[in-house]
Amino acid sequence: MAENDALIRPYVHGDEDNRLVRFTVAKAAMEPLAAANRKDPHFGSWGYLRPLPGFAVMSLPIMRQRPEFEKQSIETLKRPDIANITEYYSRSPSSGFWIYDFGNQFVGLIAVDASTDSLSDDTVSSSQEAARETARSITSGKDKIHKPNTPPTAVIRHFYVAELYRTAVAQNDLITFAVKRIFESSSVVERIRMTPSPLMDYIEHSLKSAGFEVIEQGPKVELKVIDWTNDVPGYGDSPVDWKLRIDEIQSAIKGSSRDATVVIDSVDTIEEDLESPSEASSRLVCHITALSPVLPFLKQPRFAPSFIHLIAHPPALLTHLSRAYLTSPPSSSSSSSDSPDALKFWRVFVPLSDRPLEIEALVFGSDEHAEGGGSPDELVVEILVRGRGADVPIISSVPVSGSGKRKGIERVLEGWSVSKGGPVPLEELDSLKNVWKKKILSQPEAPDPTKDLTFxxxxxxxxxxxxxxVPLPYEHNGRSTSSQNQSAHIFYDPDSADDLDDEDPDEDLDL
Incomplete structure (x- = not known):
């Protein structure tokens, strides 16, 4: 396939597509949580209540929505179609699981179930009695006789498009392809059904553009507001009757036809109404994701001089740093340490900690370099403290240097173990045992040049x-002798061979 070609292909059974599909399906189930925590500007602060039915009392919004989405995500992953994708979606010619690719980039996916179980929401962990009943019906042939292979109603079980490609309406390509494929594969299918989340607007617009119509509306939101803003102590005709107020709240909860969510606004004001002699301290506690646009504003010193930021990291992050950069956290795990190993670790860890998307890809990536989440009972907690004083306590099992002194910013790492009941030092985390082991590198011995000689x-x-x-040659070099102190002489004895002519007699030779 060319680098920039768009292709809608069927799911291929294998590790790569399997990891990609499971991660995307779980992510799609959790994505409405971000929309549920986003305030609707049309309704002000009450826009937080739009996704859920509830009962409200004027107070600080305390929303407990995450467990519901996590429960839905787990149930989705436990359904039979995710347990065995290839086998499940091959039971009917109109069923299929397709993946949308743009070159080497993942765009989205869509899964259509046109089998006899298309309207079932059972999970793999259904009751044993239901499993035995299904086995008996299949054995007796009832399933084959009374249930056709393709029912008249097909269900879109999974539909997701990456946020990057939603503005290019890639979701319209997926839904158009799936609808055409369903109706062309079988004449039995008469309609297609999907129950999208009301928080995913792009899916609703895509379905309407493909010709889908709304046939069922969900239950209406039951909202009751109890307004006590005008009941100011000391300014009313009668004192505040708290027993009457509590009875009013309990009566509203009991009268609700569904599970009630209580939202309280201005808890400090309510405490003052109770005429408490102690002065209420002001503290804001927020539980948000690392990608929240609110986080940069909360971290500004102008917002609050004292600041504590707790960031949960997977232990696989420290394992990756230990293997890729040959650095492990110091034993104190404090950024105030001046040792070379500690400075090296923090220079590598801090920039990576500020990039949550890279950490997510490191743990849940679809390639072979993914570390995996590790133990679900263990976490590495990064504690960022600014302006810590007597009024800003910090509970930590790891000693922090400079205690009692005001410092600019201090960063600490500690472990958190569910099985051990809370915070623990990093050295006690089971998933980080390999990080603290010293690897001894054996130096290869030099080869012996005389090993293979025949002598x-x-x-x-x-x-x-x-x-x-044996005397060494030239051993006398550099030594002085006694003859060097005597003058030089030439001794000459004339013999018969000398030339004794008159012109140049040898007797004239004076030496």
Whole structure:
């Protein structure tokens, strides 16, 4: 496939597509949580209540929505179609699981179930009695006789498009392809059904553009507001009757036809109404994701001089740093340590901690370099403290240097173990045992040049003694002798061979 070609292909059974599909399906189930925590500007602060039915009392919004989405995500992953994708979606010619790719980039996916179980929401962990009943019906042939392979109603079980491609309406390509494929594969299918989340607007617009119509509306939101803003102590005709107020709240909860969510606004004001003699301290506690646009504003010193930021990291992050950068956290795990190893660790860890998307890809990536989440009972908690004083306590099992002193910013790492009941030092986390082990690198010995010789170069003791008695050549070099102090002379004795002519007699030679 070319680099920039768009292709809608069927799911291929294998590790790569399997990891991609499971991660995307779980992510799609959790994505409405971000929309549920986003305030609707049309309704002000009450826009937080739009996704859920509830009962409200004027107070600080305390929403407990995450467990519901986590429960839905787990149930989705436990359904039979995710347990065995290839086998499940091959039971009917109109069923299928397709993945949308743009070159090497993942765009989205869609899964259509046109089998006899298309309207079932059972999970793999259904009751044993239901499993035995299904086995008996299949054995007796009832399933084959009374249930056709393709029912008249097909269900879109999974539909997701990456946020990057939603503005290019890639979701319209997926839904158009799936609808055409369903109706062309079988004449039995008469309609297609999907129950999208009301928080995912792009899916609703895509379905309407493909010709889908709304046939069922969900239950209406039951909202009751109890307004006590005008009941100011000391300014009313009668004192505040708290017993009457509590009875009013309990009566509203009991009268609700569904599970009630209580939202309280201005808890400090309510405490003052109770005429407490102690002065209420002001503290804001927020539980948000690392990608929340609110986080940069909360971290500004102008907002609050004292600040504590707790960031949960998977232990796989420290394992990756230990293997890829050969650095492990110091034993104190404090950024105030001046040791070279500690400074090296924080120079690598801090920039990576500020990039949550890279950490997510490191743990849940679809390639072979994914570390995996590790133990679900253990976490690495990064504690960022600014302006800590007597009024800003910090509970930590790891000692923090400079205690009692005001410092600019201090960063600490500690472990959190569910099985051990709370905070623990990093050294006690089971998933980080390999990080603290010292690897001893064995140096290879130099080869012996005399190993493969056919003769022996070693000398015996007698041979070494004889060798030491041999005088070395040029041993007298550099030594002075007594003859160097005498003058030089030439001794000449004339003989018969000398030339004794008159012109140049040798007797005239004076030496």
């Amino acid at each position: 022996n170069l070693s000398l015996t003791d007698s041979q070494q003694a004889s060798r030491s008695q």
